[in-house]
Amino acid sequence: MKKTIRRVIWLLAGVALLIAGILIIAGSESGLVWKSDWRWEVSVKDGEPAHKSDECDFSIDRTGDYILNIGWEQDTLRGRADSVEDIGFITVCTLRDDKGRVLYALHAASADEKLTLKLCAGEYHLEYMYFTSKEKIEEYSGTNYIGTAPVEDDFDGLAGDGSWQMHYHLNTYWNRTFSFADVCALYAVLLGACLLLTFFYGVWNGYRSSRPRYDERQELEQGRGFRYAFFCMMLTEFTVVFMDSVGILAEGASGIYYASCIFIALNVYVIYSLWHDCYVALNEKKVTVLVILAVIAVINLFIGINSLPSQGFLGPDGRINSCVLNLLCGVTGAVLFMAAALRMALEKRNSYKDAEDDE
Amino acid sequence: MKNLRLKAARAALDLSQQDLADKVGVSRQTINSIEKGDYNPTIKLCRDICRVLGKTLDELFWED
Numbered sequence: 213m214k215k216t217i218r219r220v221i222w223l224l225a226g227v228a229l230l231i232a233g234i235l236i237i238a239g240s241e242s243g244l245v246w247k248s249d250w251r252w253e254v255s256v257k258d259g260e261p262a263h264k265s266d267e268c269d270f271s272i273d274r275t276g277d278y279i280l281n282i283g284w285e286q287d288t289l290r291g292r293a294d295s296v297e298d299i300g301f302i303t304v305c306t307l308r309d310d311k312g313r314v315l316y317a318l319h320a321a322s323a324d325e326k327l328t329l330k331l332c333a334g335e336y337h338l339e340y341m342y343f344t345s346k347e348k349i350e351e352y353s354g355t356n357y358i359g360t361a362p363v364e365d366d367f368d369g370l371a372g373d374g375s376w377q378m379h380y381h382l383n384t385y386w387n388r389t390f391s392f393a394d395v396c397a398l399y400a401v402l403l404g405a406c407l408l409l410t411f412f413y414g415v416w417n418g419y420r421s422s423r424p425r426y427d428e429r430q431e432l433e434q435g436r437g438f439r440y441a442f443f444c445m446m447l448t449e450f451t452v453v454f455m456d457s458v459g460i461l462a463e464g465a466s467g468i469y470y471a472s473c474i475f476i477a478l479n480v481y482v483i484y485s486l487w488h489d490c491y492v493a494l495n496e497k498k499v500t501v502l503v504i505l506a507v508i509a510v511i512n513l514f515i516g517i518n519s520l521p522s523q524g525f526l527g528p529d530g531r532i533n534s535c536v537l538n539l540l541c542g543v544t545g546a547v548l549f550m551a552a553a554l555r556m557a558l559e560k561r562n563s564y565k566d567a568e569d570d571e
Numbered sequence: 572m573k574n575l576r577l578k579a580a581r582a583a584l585d586l587s588q589q590d591l592a593d594k595v596g597v598s599r600q601t602i603n604s605i606e607k608g609d610y611n612p613t614i615k616l617c618r619d620i621c622r623v624l625g626k627t628l629d630e631l632f633w634e635d
Contacts, residue, residue, distance in 0.1 A: 427597035429610050489600035563589070563599065 221413065225406035232402055254342060261342040268338050275332045303340050310335040424493030437484035445477035468525065468536055475544045482548050486555045502552055509545030512538045572608040577631050580624045581606075594623045 255262035272278065307316040315336075316329060426434065452469040455461050461469060485491035492498050516539035523533040581591050581602075588606070592599045597616065604610035605620075612620070617632050624631065 427601050428613055428616060429601040429604060430598060489598060494596070494598060559600075562603075 217413070218410070221406070221410055225402070225409075228406070229399065229402055232398060252340070260344055263342075265339055265341040267340070269335060270338065271335050272331050272333055276330070278329055278331045303342055306339045306341070308337045308339070310337070312337075422495075425495050426490060426493055430488075430490035430493075433488040433490040434485055437481045437488070437490070440484055441477040441481035444480045445473050448473040448476055471537060471540060475540045479544055479547055483551045486548075486552050489555075489559070491552075498552075498556055502549065502556070505545050505549040505552055509542050509549050511542075512545060513542030516540075516542050572634075574606050574608055574631070577620070577624075578606045580626050580631060584624060586624075591620070591623060595619045 252266045254266075305318050306314055308314055309332075315331075316327065449470070452461070452466065452473060455469070456466045482491060492501050516535045516537075519533075519535040520539070523535045525533065525536055581588070586594075588602045589599045592602045595602070595616065596619070601610065601612075601616075605612050614628075617628055621628055621631055
């Protein structure tokens with residue numbers, strides 16, 4: 213059964229790794245998230261565009277690396293039989309965020325640009341401005357960032373009237389590429405999770421196999437022991453409360469008596485269990501229990517006796533000092549050790565007696 | 572009431588209380604308590620004891 217569960221865990225881990233691998237490979241390709249095209253018509257009269265700018269808004273749903281393909285191209289030329297190399301004006305493109313801050317700008321020197329930008333989710337504003345001379349561009353760039361490339365166009369290609377339909381486009385790609393380190397980290401996390409799961413499963417199994425085992429009679433007797441200890445504690449607590457209320461106890465020292473009630477109840481439970489052979493579990497050694505009780509008694513008595521002269525029973529605030537608890541623990545451990553030793557000696561004698569009876 | 576039949580069946584197989592307890596998975600004191608009549612075992616424990624000693628429930632635990 214344990215082997216089957218372990219196999220299922222490893223199978224699940226394998227399937228998870230496989231799915232993660234497929235997802236990583238699938239996700240490593242750049243995904244087209246957003247695409248937009250505009251066709252704006254720009255009319256030119258006497259070499260000047262009829263309007264100075266065009267603009268549009270777009271939004272991005274989630275933060276990430278985006279590849280922007282931004283630019284313009286001459287689509288059709290009306291009024292002329294042939295196309296022209298130079299349309300007679302320069303276009304400046306500016307990308308701004310929702311607060312008007314410039315994120316990117318380019319001019320005619322790079323009419324088709326592909327760039328990667330880290331963009332947050334939000335609204336963005338794209339603006340195209342048309343200039344017919346270098347001076348006007350420089351005037352504009354005095355207050356607005358345009359680009360680093362120098363403007364060298366003379367804009368002398370077209371001086372006549374006409375209407376051009378320009379094709380402006382902005383393609384936005386979410387760059388979802390995973391690096392090798394990302395993939396390794398993802399696999400490491402998944403593998404670590406599986407190992408942790410297996411580890412905790414092993415710990416749980418170890419705990420189950422090593423926890424104390426008692427037979428039915430021992431559990432029954434333990435229940436009785438708990439009951440007697442509970443009633444004993446209630447009785448002693450009521451007694452202390454009564455004595456405290458009538459002023460028999462020393463003022464400020466009632467904490468010692470209240471704490472003593474708990475230790476008395478503990479003694480009752482353990483001694484009852486020892487006397488009914490239900491304290492030591494089936495898979496425990498009696499000597500181990502004796503040694504543990506002796507160590508508890510010795511250590512606590514040592515600490516309590518050593519610190520009592522310096523600390524005293526009560527602190528300056530009237531509360532009991534920790535050395536009192538050490539003393540109580542030590543006395544309890546000593547009493548239990550003696551009870552356990554006595555019971556074990558009697559048990560040894562009884563077992564001999566039973567063996568003689570059998571014969 | 573003492574369970575002498577259990578004690579006799581155990582002795583017949585030359586098993587000590589500790590041996591029987593180990594085979595059944597309980598403490599020696601529990602077997603001792605059953606034989607002395609201080610403890611009434613559950614039907615599950617009775618069956619386990621019968622299985623180890625090769626007896627029926629009636630043979631070991633049924634009062635005549």
